[in-house]
Amino acid sequence: MPEAPAIPATHAPRPRRSRRALAPWLFLAPGLAMFLIYVIIPIFQSMWVSFYDWDGLSDATWVGMANYVELMDDEAFYVSLKNNVIWLVLYMLAVPAGLMIALFLNQTVRGIRIYKSLFFFPFVISQVVVGLIFSWFYAPDFGLLYKLIEGLTGQSVAILADERLVTYGIIAAGLWPQIAYCMILYLTGLNAVAPDQIEAARLDGAKGWKMLWYVVLPQLRPATFIAIVVTVIGALRSFDLVSIMTSGGPFGSSRVLSYYMYEQALSEYGYRMGYGAAIAVVLFGIMMIFISGFIWKMWRDEKGVR
Structure with a gap:
């Protein structure tokens, strides 16, 4: 009686291969479901709400593009947008500064663990604590920086009360943990x-510099990409420090888009969910433009390397 042909050892049975192909998706399913429910769906809901006049409680009224048209004539919106641009430009200083500190801490010298702990400390504290620390640092009458400037120049400067300086003072606070x-x-x-x-x-x-530019930096390209993307996101949202340190003041001069969105949608000044959603959509669009540009550039560079 002829024997049945043996199954080659290199080929697994079809059911086993199907299970292997399905296993990664089963592990990814909970994360993908959370991402869909808490990220993707709210994005489209915000876009939909931006076409309504709604206070969050009563019936919503369809207004079409009226919220976006109103944004074009809103001076507070342009102030917030300008401040976000300033945040974005100055926040990029965190990337080369972080690189320089990392190169210093990567050496094997005596006491390097102490230095690493000191530089690591700002990352583990919350933004609320950072905001409070710098508010005291800038505070009139008892703030360290206030006293230092007064002692050196003979003039007192209240940074968080000055419309020209307040945004830069908050950015300096944000740069510390970034x-x-x-x-x-x-x-x-x-x-x-x-x-x-x-x-x-x-x-x-x-x-x-030749070693750094031609040998080290090309190998740090993935870290640079992540650092830039995270820094851009941090600069564009920048809500918590503004809320803790100035609440958008003085006279709205330190507002950013994320805080202005909160003021319009959820604070006692507004309860205009549709208008706040329109601001959120604009902020999301700006963020996607920058991040998509970085992703496209990195993909093009990787393709060129291959």
Whole structure:
């Protein structure tokens, strides 16, 4: 009686292969469901609400593009948008600053663990605590910076009460933990730098800035991408520090789009959910433009390398 042909060892039975293909999706399913429910669906709901005049309780009234038309004539919206641009430009200082600190902390010198702990500290405290610390730092009469400026110049400067300086004072507070975050990303990236490429570059005579630019930075490209994206997101949302330190003041001069959205939609000044949703949609669009640009550039660079 002829024997049945043996199944090659290299090919698993079809049911087993199907289970293997299905297993990753089963593990991803809870995360994908949470992402869909709490991120994707609310984005489209916000877009839909932005076409209504609604206070959050009574019946909503369809107004079409009226909320967006009103934004075009809203001076407070343009002040908030300008402040977000300032945040975005100055917040980018966190990326090179984090890189420089990471390069310093990546050395093996005496006491380096103490330095790492000091630089890591801003990352583990909440933004509320950061806001309170800097509010006291800038405070008139007893703030350290206030006393220092008064002692050096003989003039008193209340940064959080000055319309020209308040935004820069809040950004300085935000940069403190943001630099620490970028530093952690770069420290992780430096641990993955190939030592054989470093040695080969040294044998070729590369050192200093040439070593950094041609050997180290190309290998830190993924860390740089994440640092830029996270910094852009942090600059554009920037709600918590504004709320804690100034509540948008003085006279609305430190508002950003996220805080202005909150004022219009959820504070006693507004309860205009539709108008607040329109501001949120504009902010989301700006954020997507920047992030999509970074993703496209990174994809193009990776394709060029291959």
